[in-house]
Amino acid sequence: MSEQAAGSATETGDRTTTGDESTVVDSPPPLRVTDLEKHFGGITAVDGVSFDVHEGTLTGLIGPNGAGKSTAFDCITGVYTPDAGTVEFNGEDITGLEPFEICNRGLVRTFQIARELEKMTVLENLMLAPAGQRGESLWQSVTPIARRGVAAEERELRERVWETLEFFEIDHLAASYAGTLSGGQRKLLELSRALMTDPDVVLLDEPLAGVNPSLEKKLLERIHDLREEGYTFLLVEHDMDVIMTHCERVIVMHQGRKLAEGTPAEITSNERVIDAYLGGEV
Ligand SMILES: Nc1ncnc2c1ncn2[C@@H]1O[C@H](COP(=O)(O)OP(=O)(O)OP(=O)(O)O)[C@@H](O)[C@H]1O
Ligand SMILES: [Mg+2]
Numbered sequence: 001m002s003e004q005a006a007g008s009a010t011e012t013g014d015r016t017t018t019g020d021e022s023t024v025v026d027s028p029p030p031l032r033v034t035d036l037e038k039h040f041g042g043i044t045a046v047d048g049v050s051f052d053v054h055e056g057t058l059t060g061l062i063g064p065n066g067a068g069k070s071t072a073f074d075c076i077t078g079v080y081t082p083d084a085g086t087v088e089f090n091g092e093d094i095t096g097l098e099p100f101e102i103c104n105r106g107l108v109r110t111f112q113i114a115r116e117l118e119k120m121t122v123l124e125n126l127m128l129a130p131a132g133q134r135g136e137s138l139w140q141s142v143t144p145i146a147r148r149g150v151a152a153e154e155r156e157l158r159e160r161v162w163e164t165l166e167f168f169e170i171d172h173l174a175a176s177y178a179g180t181l182s183g184g185q186r187k188l189l190e191l192s193r194a195l196m197t198d199p200d201v202v203l204l205d206e207p208l209a210g211v212n213p214s215l216e217k218k219l220l221e222r223i224h225d226l227r228e229e230g231y232t233f234l235l236v237e238h239d240m241d242v243i244m245t246h247c248e249r250v251i252v253m254h255q256g257r258k259l260a261e262g263t264p265a266e267i268t269s270n271e272r273v274i275d276a277y278l279g280g281e282v
Contacts, residue, residue, distance in 0.1 A: 027091070028088065028090065028091035029052040029053060029054050029055065030053060030054070030055050030089065030090055030107075030200055030201045030232050031052065031053040031076070031087075031088070031089055031107070031201050031232070031234065032051075032052050032053075032086075032087075032088040033049060033050055033051050033052075033072070033076060033085070033086075033087055033088075034050045034085055034086045034087075034088070035048050035049075035050055035084060035085040035086070036048070036049045036050070036072060036075055036076075036082050036084070036085035036086075036087070037049075037082055037083045037084035037085050038068075038071050038072075038074075038075050038080055038082050038083055039083050044256050045068045045071040045256055046068040046071050046072050046075060046082070046256050047068070047255070047256035047257045048084075048085070048257065049068070049072060049085075049253065049256070049257065049258045050085075050258065051251050051258060051261060053201065053232060053234050053249075054232070054249070055230075055232055056227060056230060056231075056232055057227075057232060057233070057247075057248050057249055058223065058224075058227055058233045058235060058246055058247050058248060059232075059233065059234050059235065059247060059248070059249040059250070059251065060234075060235050060236075060237060060243040060246075060247035060249070060250040060251065060264075061234055061235065061236045061250075061251050061253065062236070062237065062238070062240075062243055062250060062251070062252055062253070062267075062277070063252055063253035063254050063259070063277065064254065064276075064277055066255075067253040067254050067255065067256070068253050068255075068256040068257075069205070069236045069253055070112055070205055070236070072253070073109055073203050073205055073236070075087065076107070076109075076203065077099055077102055077103075077107065077108070077109045077203060078094075078096070078097050078098050078099040078101070078102045079099060081095075081096045082095060082096070089102070089105055089106070089107050089201070090105070090106075090200070092105075094107070103197050103199075104197075106197075106198070106199045106200035106201065107199060107200065107201045107203070108194045108197050108199040108201070108202055108203070109194065109202070109203035109204070109205065110187075110190045110191055110194050110202070110203070110204050110205055110207055111190070111205055112205040112206045112209070112236075115190070116178040116181075116186060116189050116190060116193065117178060118177065118178050118179030119177065119178075119179060120177070120178060121174065121175050121176060121177055121178065122165070122170060122173045122174050122175070122176055122178055122181070122189055123161060123165070123174040123175065125178050125189060125193060126161040126164060126165065126189075126192055126193060126196055127157065127158070127161055129192075129193040129194075129196035129197060160196070161196070162174075164192045164195055164196055165192065167192075167195075167222065167225075168188045168189075168191065168192050168218075168222060169188075169218060170185060170188050170189065170192065173185060173189075182212075183209075183210035183211060184210065184211035184212050184215035184216070184219075185215070187207050187208070187209075187210070187211050187215070187219065188215065188218075188219060190207070191204070191207060191219065191222070195226070199231070200230075200231065200232060201231070201232045201233070201234070202226075202231060202232070202233050202234075203233075203234045203236075204223075204233060204234070204235045204236065204237075205236045206236055206237060206238065207219060207235070207237075208220075208237060208239065208242060209238070216242075220242070220246060223235075223246075224246075235247065243264065244264040244267075244268065245264075247264060248263065248264075249261070249262070249263065250262065250263070250264055250266075250267045252267060252270075252273050252277060254276045254277060259272055259273060259276055259277070260272060260273050
């Protein structure tokens, strides 16, 4: 399954067959990062990084602490404007756009440290997430927004919030204040909020850190369910077992640079990766 997904991608883009099965067109990958750079004073956090994330894949982004993974996410999602390089989303240059503009286009991320609003309930947190109305998805809205009244819109939003809470099995926490949740529950809330925006591509920054094994299993199952629906994920994670078991492509960063890229098998046998990063773990 994973080889099949990875195998459908080419160097230049994702290959899609049209209605006429004999015609194969190259479409751009959902996410393409080219020569990305970000400096903080004398520190080069991201140093000329390029990679593609292909449609429908779960791609891992790994590297030691300080490798530049979160900063790369920040540059991709508009938290920082990169000092050089470009970010293309579905073939369009989104470099330097504001985070909300990038989110509106369908590229969303979660943060390493969850950013839910602690003094609001779980339900309120989801009601406040910028709900997407961008057509087909798990939560497809059928009627154009302009033809619906505010009450109908609110009702639809509530329905979607409850569907999302049920999907992540946190509906029993709807009335709890976000600040009272466990670390794992916060991660589920964070992902729920991201999903409310109806994205195509989701960047996950250590979504499993501090999550207990049963919640971790649930979160990974939900991620796989969403992939089946056509969502694309880029996952930063330190647990190599998770990366090697669940991702079909892996990108390795080290000291701001891309050290390697390939299938889990290629990465675990890559001498440079073993020397610089994996060491005794392999
Ligand atoms: N706002 C900032 N100001 C100054 N330096 C920063 C800033 N953000 C990150 N850095 C530095 O940039 C480098 C990359 O940090 P980054 O957080 O992107 O790494 P990371 O790969 O996400 O690490 P971790 O696995 O620990 O989360 C580090 O040297 C870090 O100290
Ligand atoms: Mg980080």
